[in-house]
Amino acid sequence: DWKMDSFVETSIQTLRERIGNGKVLCALSGGVDSSVAAVLLSKAVGKQLTCVFVDHGLLRKNEGDEVEEVFGPNGPYDLNFIRVNAQKRFYEKLAGAVEPEDKRKIIGEEFIRVFEEEAQKIGAVDFLVQGTIYPDVIESGLGKSAVIKSHHNVGGLPDYVDFKEIVEPLRLLFKDEVRAAGRELGIPEKLISRQPFPGPGLAIRIIGEVTEDKVRMLQDADAIYREEIAKADIPNKPDQYFAALTNMRSVGVMGDERTYDYAVALRAVTTTDFMTAEFAELPWELIGRVSSRIVNEVKNVNRVLYDCTGKPPATIEFE
Numbered sequence: 001d002w003k004m005d006s007f008v009e010t011s012i013q014t015l016r017e018r019i020g021n022g023k024v025l026c027a028l029s030g031g032v033d034s035s036v037a038a039v040l041l042s043k044a045v046g047k048q049l050t051c052v053f054v055d056h057g058l059l060r061k062n063e064g065d066e067v068e069e070v071f072g073p074n075g076p077y078d079l080n081f082i083r084v085n086a087q088k089r090f091y092e093k094l095a096g097a098v099e100p101e102d103k104r105k106i107i108g109e110e111f112i113r114v115f116e117e118e119a120q121k122i123g124a125v126d127f128l129v130q131g132t133i134y135p136d137v138i139e140s141g142l143g144k145s146a147v148i149k150s151h152h153n154v155g156g157l158p159d160y161v162d163f164k165e166i167v168e169p170l171r172l173l174f175k176d177e178v179r180a181a182g183r184e185l186g187i188p189e190k191l192i193s194r195q196p197f198p199g200p201g202l203a204i205r206i207i208g209e210v211t212e213d214k215v216r217m218l219q220d221a222d223a224i225y226r227e228e229i230a231k232a233d234i235p236n237k238p239d240q241y242f243a244a245l246t247n248m249r250s251v252g253v254m255g256d257e258r259t260y261d262y263a264v265a266l267r268a269v270t271t272t273d274f275m276t277a278e279f280a281e282l283p284w285e286l287i288g289r290v291s292s293r294i295v296n297e298v299k300n301v302n303r304v305l306y307d308c309t310g311k312p313p314a315t316i317e318f319e
C-alpha cells in the first residue's frame with residue numbers, strides 16, 4: 001500500500017526529529033491503536049521508548065502472553081517492554097464490587113496507580129505516547145467511548161505521570177488506516193484484526209462480583225467460542241462476539257449427579273458504528289457445537305444461552 005508506506009516512512013522521520021534524545025513512555029494495552037503507535041515509536045527512537053503493559057487479569061485467555069510475544073524481548077522490536085503482572089491486585093480491589101460502574105471505577109483507578117508506579121521507576125519522561133485516532137478526536141467529549149477512554153485507556157491527558165509533551169502519531173488516521181499502517185509495520189495479523197475489547201476487560205462480561213475462578217471459567221468458554229467461530233465457514237464474521245458469564249446458577253444433571261452451576265451467554269452482533277447493533281444469526285449447528293464444548297470442557301458451567309437482543313434496548317456488553 002503506497003499510501004501507508006509513505007505515512008509510515010514520513011512519521012518515523014518526523015518523530016525522530018521531534019523526539020531527538022528524549023525519553024518516551026507508552027501505555028500498551030495490546031489493542032490495535034496502542035500497538036501501532038508503539039511500533040511506530042520504536043522504529044523511530046528504539047530503546048528511548050519504554051512500553052508498559054499492565055496485565056490486570058481481565059484479559060482474554062493467553063492474551064497477556066500474546067502481547068509479550070510481540071513486544072517482549074523475544075519479539076521483533078527493539079524497545080523496552082515492561083509487563084506488570086497486577087492480576088492479584090485487581091482481583092483484591094474488585095472483591096465485593098457488583099455494580100458495573102463501581103467495577104469500571106475500581107479498575108480505572110487501579111490501572112492509574114499501577115501505571116504511575118511504573119512511570120516513577122522510569123523517571124523523568126519527555127514524551128508520553130497516546131494511541132488517539134481520528135474518530136477519537138472528532139468524538140472528543142461526546143460519545144461514551146471518549147468519556148471512558150479519558151479515564152481509563154489512552155485518550156485524555158493523564159495528570160498522574162510527569163511528562164513534557166504528548167505524542168499522538170495516529171491522530172489523523174481512521175481505524176482501517178491504522179490497521180493498514182500496522183500491516184506495513186509487520187505487526188502480526190492476529191493483533192491487527194482484533195475485535196474491539198473494552199478497557200475493563202472481562203470484568204464487565206462477568207455479571208456481578210468478579211472472582212479469579214469466574215475469570216477462569218469465562219476465559220475458557222470465550223476461547224472455545226472464538227476458536228469455533230474462527231474455524232467456521234461463515235461468509236461474514238460478526239463485528240463483535242464473545243462469551244459472558246451470567247450470575248445465574250441453575251440445576252442440571254451430569255451422569256447420576258445433580259449439578260447447580262453457572263450459565264454462559266453467547267453474544268454476537270453485527271454493527272457499523274457500535275452505537276446500534278443487531279444480533280448476529282449464527283448457524284444453529286455452530287451454536288450447538290460451541291454449547292456442547294463449553295459444558296463439557298468448562299468446569300462449573302452447565303448451561304449455555306444465546307443472546308438474541310439488539311442494541312437498543314440491550315447494549316453490546318453485559319454491563
Ligand code: XMP
Binds near residue numbers: 144196
Ligand atoms: P456497549 O456495551 O455500550 O458497547 O453497547 C459499545 C462498544 O464499546 C465497548 N465498550 C467499552 N470500551 N471501556 C472500553 O474501552 C468500556 O468501559 C466499554 N464499555 C463498552 C464495547 O466493547 C463495544 O465495542
